[in-house]
Structure formats: C-alpha cells, structure tokens
Amino acid sequence: MKFGMKVAATVLVSALLSGTAAFAQDPVKIGVVLPLTGPTAGYGKDGKMGAELALEEINGAGGILGGRKIELMYDDEKGTPQDGVAAVQKLMTQGRVKAVIAGMNSSITLAESAITKNKVLHVNPGAQADAITEQGSPWLFQVNNTASTNSTIFHKYLIGTLKPKTIAYMGENTEFNKAVLENLKRSLEGSGTKLVEVANYDASTTDFTSIVTRLKAANPQMLYVVDAYPARTAQIWKQIRQQGGFPMEAHSTGTVQASAIVPAEGAMEGVVTGDIFIAEGATGEMADFIKKFQAKNNVDPNKVSLVVYEAVKLIAAAMDKAGTDSNYDLISKTIRDNVWKTPRGSLAFDAKGRAKAPYFYIQVVKGKDVALRESFEVK
Amino acid sequence: MTESSIALKAQGSRGVVPWKQVLLLGSVVALVLGIGLGADSPFLLSLAGYTCGFALFAVSVNVMLGGIGEVPLGHCMFFGIGAYAPAIAMNHLGLPYEAGILLGMGFSAVLAVLIGWLTLKLTGAYFSIVSWGLSGVAMVTALNLEITGGPLGLFGFTRLAIGPFDLSDPRTYFFATAAILLLVLIVLANVRSSRFGNALESIRQGRHLAQSLGINVFRERLKALVFSAPIAALAGALCIPYTQIVTPEVMSVLRTVDALLAVLIGGTGLLFGPVIGAVIFTILPQFLQFDPNVKVLVFSLIIIFIMVVAPGGLHQLFKLIERRLEKRSEGRA
Numbered sequence: 142m143k144f145g146m147k148v149a150a151t152v153l154v155s156a157l158l159s160g161t162a163a164f165a166q167d168p169v170k171i172g173v174v175l176p177l178t179g180p181t182a183g184y185g186k187d188g189k190m191g192a193e194l195a196l197e198e199i200n201g202a203g204g205i206l207g208g209r210k211i212e213l214m215y216d217d218e219k220g221t222p223q224d225g226v227a228a229v230q231k232l233m234t235q236g237r238v239k240a241v242i243a244g245m246n247s248s249i250t251l252a253e254s255a256i257t258k259n260k261v262l263h264v265n266p267g268a269q270a271d272a273i274t275e276q277g278s279p280w281l282f283q284v285n286n287t288a289s290t291n292s293t294i295f296h297k298y299l300i301g302t303l304k305p306k307t308i309a310y311m312g313e314n315t316e317f318n319k320a321v322l323e324n325l326k327r328s329l330e331g332s333g334t335k336l337v338e339v340a341n342y343d344a345s346t347t348d349f350t351s352i353v354t355r356l357k358a359a360n361p362q363m364l365y366v367v368d369a370y371p372a373r374t375a376q377i378w379k380q381i382r383q384q385g386g387f388p389m390e391a392h393s394t395g396t397v398q399a400s401a402i403v404p405a406e407g408a409m410e411g412v413v414t415g416d417i418f419i420a421e422g423a424t425g426e427m428a429d430f431i432k433k434f435q436a437k438n439n440v441d442p443n444k445v446s447l448v449v450y451e452a453v454k455l456i457a458a459a460m461d462k463a464g465t466d467s468n469y470d471l472i473s474k475t476i477r478d479n480v481w482k483t484p485r486g487s488l489a490f491d492a493k494g495r496a497k498a499p500y501f502y503i504q505v506v507k508g509k510d511v512a513l514r515e516s517f518e519v520k
Numbered sequence: 521m522t523e524s525s526i527a528l529k530a531q532g533s534r535g536v537v538p539w540k541q542v543l544l545l546g547s548v549v550a551l552v553l554g555i556g557l558g559a560d561s562p563f564l565l566s567l568a569g570y571t572c573g574f575a576l577f578a579v580s581v582n583v584m585l586g587g588i589g590e591v592p593l594g595h596c597m598f599f600g601i602g603a604y605a606p607a608i609a610m611n612h613l614g615l616p617y618e619a620g621i622l623l624g625m626g627f628s629a630v631l632a633v634l635i636g637w638l639t640l641k642l643t644g645a646y647f648s649i650v651s652w653g654l655s656g657v658a659m660v661t662a663l664n665l666e667i668t669g670g671p672l673g674l675f676g677f678t679r680l681a682i683g684p685f686d687l688s689d690p691r692t693y694f695f696a697t698a699a700i701l702l703l704v705l706i707v708l709a710n711v712r713s714s715r716f717g718n719a720l721e722s723i724r725q726g727r728h729l730a731q732s733l734g735i736n737v738f739r740e741r742l743k744a745l746v747f748s749a750p751i752a753a754l755a756g757a758l759c760i761p762y763t764q765i766v767t768p769e770v771m772s773v774l775r776t777v778d779a780l781l782a783v784l785i786g787g788t789g790l791l792f793g794p795v796i797g798a799v800i801f802t803i804l805p806q807f808l809q810f811d812p813n814v815k816v817l818v819f820s821l822i823i824i825f826i827m828v829v830a831p832g833g834l835h836q837l838f839k840l841i842e843r844r845l846e847k848r849s850e851g852r853a
Contacts, residue, residue, distance in 0.1 A: 177813070227563075234562050251765050252675065252763055255765070
C-alpha cells in the first residue's frame, strides 16, 4: 500500500513538474499593431520587416526567460482609431498577448493607450505627439522622439546655422503640423529670422500650385514644408520645383523616407531635413543592423523599421532582465532603471516613458536617399 | 395580398395582442441576453456594443434613405456632433456624460431644422452633395477650433456611464447600447405605422402624387430629417466608450458611406435591415483570418455577392423564410 502511494506520489510530482516544464516552454506572445492597409500601409510594411528581424534574432539566440521563444501576433489598425482599438483589444483578449507594440499615428495611439492603460505593457514605436506620454500611463513607453524634441533641435539648426532672413511655412492641418509650427514660432523669438507666410492645407488637397505661388510672392529665403505622408510629400516638392524652388528648402523631421524621395523623381534633391536614423556612414551596431536587414529583406531599413525592431528588442530584453512576462510594475521599473543597447547607441527612458535618441542627424536629400550633413549628440 | 387587404387585416387585429411582434421582440431580447451573458471575451462584448452604436447610426441613415428616399451623405455631421458634445461637456464644461448626450441630441435637432430648411427643397443628387458639403464644413470647423481639441481631438475621459451603468465595462456597454437600439427600433416601428409614417411612405413613392393629395411634402421631409438627426447624435455618443477618442475623422463622409452600405446590405425596407447590415459590416471582418489586404478583397467580394443574390438586402432572405412558414401554416389549416 505504502509502496503504491509512493509510486502514485512520484507519478503525480513528475506529472506536475513536466507540466510546469511545458509551461516554461510556452512562447511569450507580443502583439504588434500596425497600419497594414490604408493610406499609411507603407509604414506597416516597413515596421513588420523590422519586427520580424528582431524576432529572428531573439529566438535564434535561445529566446528569453530561460529558453522561452517569443511569438509576434500582428493586427491591422487600418489608419482609424476604432480599428486600432479593435486590434489592440482583440490581441489582448483573444490573443492573450503579454505586451502590445502600437503607435504610428498619434490620434490612433491615444485611443489605443486608453485600452492598454493599467492592463498591459505598451510600447509606442513611432507616434510623436507629446500628449501620448503626457497622460501618465505607468506601463507605456515611447521609442521615437517626441515631435517637440525633434523640432527643437531641427529649428535650432535651421535658424542658428543656416540663418535665413525670412522663412515661409506650409503644412497639412494636423496635430503634428500644429506642434511643429508652435515650436518654430518659439524658436524664432529673439532671432534675426522672420516668419513671413504660413499656409495650411487639408488632407484632400492635391494641387499646391496656388499655395506655392502665394508663398513665392512673399519672396522668402527659405521654404519649410511640414508633411508626414510620403506620396503627398513627393507631389508637393514636384510642384515646388515646377515653380522654380526656393534658395533654401527644408522638410519636417522624421518624415523624409525613400518612399517620398523616389516618387519625387529628383524634385527633393538638396532639401534639408533631420531624423534619429541615417543609413549612410553607419558604423558598429547600426552597420550590423543594416547589413542583417538588407540580407533578410533585400531593401534598406528606414526609421520605421528601426523603431519597431527596437520596440520588440526592448520588450524581450526587459522581460528577460526582470525575470517575468506579466509583472508589469517590475518590467516597467526595469525599463526605466536601465540603459538599453540599440543600433542607435544607448537608449534610456525618463519617468514619462519617453526615450531620447542618443543622436540626431541633420540630413540632406541626395539621389534616392538622404545624406548626412551634420550629427548632434542629444543631451 | 393587396394593400387594402393589409389595411383590413390591420383593422381586424386592432385590440388583439399582436403576437407576431411580441414573438419577434421576445426572440430579440433572448438573443441580446444570450450574447450578453454567454460571451466572455471583453473584445467580443465591446465590439458587439460598438456594433449596436453603429447600427443605430445606420438606422438613422435609413430614416432618410428608406423613409424619404434621399441619400444623406452629410449625416456623419450629426454623428460627429453627438460624439463631440459629451466629449466637450466632460472635458471643458465639467458636465457628466449623460448631459452631454442630451445636449448633442438637442443641438443636432436644432441644426437639422436649419439645415433641412435650407437644403430639403433640393432632392436626389443635389441634396446628397449639399449635405456632404455641409459635413465637410463641420469637419474643417472641428479641425480648427480650440474647444474640439483640433486635429488630435478629445480624449482621456474619466467617467463614461449612464446613471449607475458603467459603460467602460464591456458587458454593461453591450447591454446598454443593445437596450437603447431596441428602444429606438420600437419607437420607429410605431412611427412607421403612424400618419407621419404613411405620409413619408407616400412621399417616397411619388412626391408629386403625395403633394396632390394635400400632404405638405417639404414639412414632412423636414420632420424626417429632424427626427433622424438626434438618433445619429445618440449613436455618435454611444461609440465613445469604444473608440476612447473623438477626432475630426468622426465627421468623415466615409462613415456615412459605411452606414449606407450597412443599410443596403441589410435592406432599406425593413426596420431591422440596417441592424443586420451593421452586424455583418463590423463583426464579420474581425473573423476573416487572412492577410489584411486579402481580407479587404474577400470582404468586398462578399458584399458584391450579397448585392447580386439579394439586391433588396439580406432581409429578403428573412421574408422568404417568413413566406415559407406562412405557406406551411396555411397548408395545415
């Protein structure tokens, strides 16, 4: 009888052990919400390639938390808040993901962050509005710079280094444009540069000739365009070029990618912009990242690919270091208390969950990509 | 069955319990309870709640499309006003959500009087285009005003509840929106069989004939718009607990187009046709497990298929079943 009990107990214990062992090998699911269809589907495609590279690297190196693989579950935010919310909720409840990566468009990210708040770890890779991290969500982190951080550096360069006497400004009527324009006006205070003309247009505009004519009439030394949509950016610059262009030309930071430069067919040549990422002249970790990305996808990575790649890497590394996939207080504390190695260099997060890029690059459009003009270390 | 025999039948049934309606209502309530208590996933429940809100908007659009035969492209404006009113009330005026809903409904009704007075002399494509233009004006206004939060919109709502019912809980949200939708449908059913409903039907079939019979066509059409606008506003307000943010996009004409599609899929002829359409329109795409681009393709093909096999809307299938059942019971008798 006693022997029988012993056997039974052994069987039971081993069953339990093998049960926990099987549990430990369950993959850690991470939800990735991207615009896979709709007007910004290009960003979704770039982001997905970045995420897949990170997945391959993490699982190739043996996974996290003692050998658990990670698994990425994608969903489509289609470019509207209600679809973003549906995607996040579906991943959280149906997919049972342990973390959510979501954030390309600011309004959509705000809606999504209301769903993830106090429920799950949320990393916003791309959206830039300051309001997102202003809300005080303890488990929300942002990999990209905020619009105001980028603009402050860029405007300092435009006004302080290029020193135009007059600037004319045009931009789409969005939150991004509003924030950039306010920042520009603040940066202009006390400088020798004057803002002579401002033109806003709405999303459905396709003909910019009348706007450009009006701006030309003010005869500014510099034209500054603020637009985040690649196809329209190409169109605007083509029409500017048709009318002869301006002595100095600048485009908003973080928004000039090959997807705008190539369709512009040379019309953007020489336009000054800035970003947290540049492929040209990359060394060390960044060169490695670019090489691996090219080998896997046959195309060059861009900023969107990079920030989504970093978001996946950050979540995996923080969970591994914290030793948990679901104690979000601990994971968030780990993210805030450590410095994270990324292709860009060391990335640290402040109390609001904002990352500051270690470097900021002033770039100029050259051929089919941007070339480096100057780089700044961000303090 | 001729029109007069329907009228006779209706007269005959006066004072008798309308068993068919009671049965329909009972089964709908059972369906709502079944979904509300049976479904466990917060995702499904809140999606079902949002679907009820969207269905309410489709129902409101159908008051115009099925009611007087106009395509109200600008109806998204009333939806948007309904969404912005509680958001502004909560974030700027310190008023509760419920008060905001009522304000939005009231404001949209007043606006409908003004707009209707200006536009309802027009018919067909002219009315559609002018109403679309007005919704564009509303969207640009929302984009540029300080009180609407500009392009980023309004967000960060602290309390989304109707009385003791907290709409941030998915189950409560579903029950509340389903109950409101049902209530509106019952009201509409009564309106349809009223004098006003008959007047609308006669205008839809032939406005000149209706006018010759002494019906004030302009006034009845205006009444239809003023009646449908607060329903659209209510729908807008009920979508906030789901979307969590109100942006100028809520006034996008694409929203009206979605609702029009839902109405056409479900069928304009039946009161709950738009509800069927809304369910198919919001819930079905979530369960098509394909690549997003393939999903758009498949969903579009499904819509085309439905329009080909049931051009009057899916409710035709219900009518077909109903006729079969009636025939069988007649056969037995």
